[in-house]
Amino acid sequence: MTFARASTAAILDQDAHLIQSFADLNALKAQGARTVISRAEGAYVYDNDGQKMIDGIAGLWCVNIGHGRREMIEAIANQLQTLDYYSTFYNFTHPTAAALSQKLAELAPGDLNAVYFGNSGSVANDSAIRILHHYNIRKGRPNKLKVLSRHGAYHGSTHLSMAMTTPGYSEGWTAASELVHHLRAPHHWREGGEMTEAEFLDALALDLSQSIDRIGAENICAFIAEPIQGAGGVIAAPQGYHRRMQEICRAHDIKYIADEVVTAFGRLGHFFASEAVFDTTPDIINTAKGLTSGYQPMSATIVSDEIHDVISGPDGMFLHGMTYSGHPAAAAAALTNIAIMEREAIPERVRTTGAYFERKLRGLSDIELVGEVRGSHFMIGIEFVKDRTTKESHPAEVEVGLKVARACQKRGLIARPLGNVLILSPTLIMDEAMIDEIEGILREAITEVAAGL
Template sequence: MTLDLPRTTDEILTTDLHLVQSFADLNALKQSGARTAIVAAEGAMVRDSDGNELIDGIGGLWCVNVGHGRREIIEAITEQLQTLDFYSTFYSFTHPAAAALSAKLAELAPGSLNKVYFGNSGSVANDSAVRILHHYYNRLGQPKKRLVLSRQGAYHGSTYLSIAMTTPEYSDGWSRAEGLVHYLRKPHYWHEGDGMTEAEFLDALMEDMRSRIETLGAENIACFVAEPIMGAGGVIVPPKGYHKRALEICRDYEIKYISDEVVTAFGRLGHFFASEAVFDIQPDIINTAKGLTSGYQPLSATIMSDEIHEVISGPGGSFLHGMTYSGHPAAAAAGLANIALMERDEIPQKAQVTGKLFEETLKGLEDIEIVGEVRGSHFMIGIELVKDKATKTLFDPDLNIGMMVAQKAQSKGLIARPLGHILILSPTLIMTPELIARTGAILRESILEVMASLKAA
């Protein structure tokens, strides 16, 4: 069967008027030329409906780690659908793909993180982690332990609970679960350091954490949730040693530590999981999605410790949480094929080298007058654009400087993600040195041209 899809740009964008797009200015999308239709993809590139070949500088959205069009994953999904198209993992049912993927994740995850609950998005993974921990503490006779510690600048999803765990800027004008989540200081030294050394700033962050715990009462706090590197909050790398010291504080106060690796896992920082390999911690729960299937199927995983599972699986209770599509056969098959491909081609190991080249290439843009800071690690980079580098003064938000640079870059063959005054790059992990150099050159040209237009205005 051949699907009857719109083909031309006009047909696609006319049909698209019925689609509500995520995190978009819906009013702005009514304007002509505001939308781009992507119609094909291969490797590190995508093609729009006008035939333009573009470097996928955002990896779909942090997720197409192994690149587009990988036949191994497509064929694994097809074979699975031909064998078992769907069956749920509710009640006492299971199936080979979900069983095998859960075992593989337990093998890859650090320490005693051996039990896996599947969802279909990072939002669901983070939401599930909190719900599971609330049940865990109920089972232990500690029902007051419900509060969640998050951070200013965090992004943990868009469900009613996970958006509450996300920095307030992402829910401006919207409602969310109130009263459960409390925010710690943003760990962004460049903006928040206030003349301190980085070590002094780290001490201040840890003091803020201890003070907040003491104020709220450790007996009321279930968990602390943290991205190893903040993603959609601006690609913020915390001071060295931050996560290890935060985990020690959590242990002191008997608070569970959730590591949100929805972005950082599956090779983006050069390892299958970054928590232990990069940041030297073994959290109580790791949440992942995106790179788990490289975006070929929607799938997430909440990976919990044996100790948590032992409590929630004891006699006298049921696991009253579940999604119809948890562990979907095709999604699980995609995850297995994706991991097998990564292991065969040594993609995480290669990303340790090419990712550092990408990082160094983009950090070379800091010599431009309006580039205040280039931050991140490997294939996860944020470029902050400022009106005055010396004072770190930002451009007027109405100018939307990030969008100006992103549009200029797209016209030159690169998709980058604008986030106010920040430009985010999270490409596929198969970028060659030549594509990395081209990306850096396009960004330099685009920023300089936008800067020149501002001076001429």
């Protein structure tokens, strides 16, 4: 079955019934507020009227190998022809989920050898906490349930994962906030004041230690952290932060969860960034997005042997599961995605091209509107300021990030606005020429907006 392409006007009429994620639903009613993406290939997407644009956000941090890969599409179709659906519930499994669980155990660091599949990063993070609650109950510690997260974090949109997300995302909503305590944001440029980076790291470590003392280690099951905070503004913590935090957690028998929903599968140059980049071996790693490069919805919660031994012991009934956990087509997509990345050495290439991307975008700091360019490799945030000396931001109603994003889009680049920050997280297949083009578009767009302000 094929679908004829409707006119943009007709699609937008239909779209009036669609509740879009993380959008100002009232503002979307305005003429021209929505963009219809109808086709994609490689590093590019096309709107319904034919405009070609560089996908500077890889869909949503996820299309790592690029759009329209025939090998991926054929693998998914072939799997559907063989086994369209069966669950990994009860005593059932299937070859593709089994093979993928083994492959992820091989790729993950340390003794993270047991894999639970879900269908989103939110579910992966939510599942990690449910598993640890169950783990502690089985160990006779029913009060060890609370979670340490951080201001600036983003861990998802379920009731629990939203509670672990920075509080600003819960404004006007509810979340399971009674379970979560938020530590200081690890953003030296904004939060460090006159401290050196090393002094700021000491302050962050003290904040963690004092929080544990106040809440009680006997009440805390986990500390959860993104290696680089993503939707909180692309915030990279001071060097040595993750190892320092993990050491404190280990000393208090608190599990360390790495939310690698964004950073895994090549974005920072490795299949997993925790050990290779940040010198940590978490107790749990959560991933999604780049796991299938967005071709199918899938996530994985990868847990240590020690945790798995406890939850799989005598009377080890695992009362947690999703209908689509380990879906055959999603598992086939993930296996094919990993095979492509290995064959084409995409993570290894990112160590060069991603470093070039980072270097080129950091060069935008010579524009007065740019306060800070931060992040690493193909995960960059550009923060705009009213005054570079005081770091004063423009008022929210000025919508600087949105203005720059719109100026980029009309020049053929999709970037993500987040208040006064612009986020770039492109596909991982770009070469230096395309990176130069992105830098040029950004420079023109930022200069245009700055002149208008």
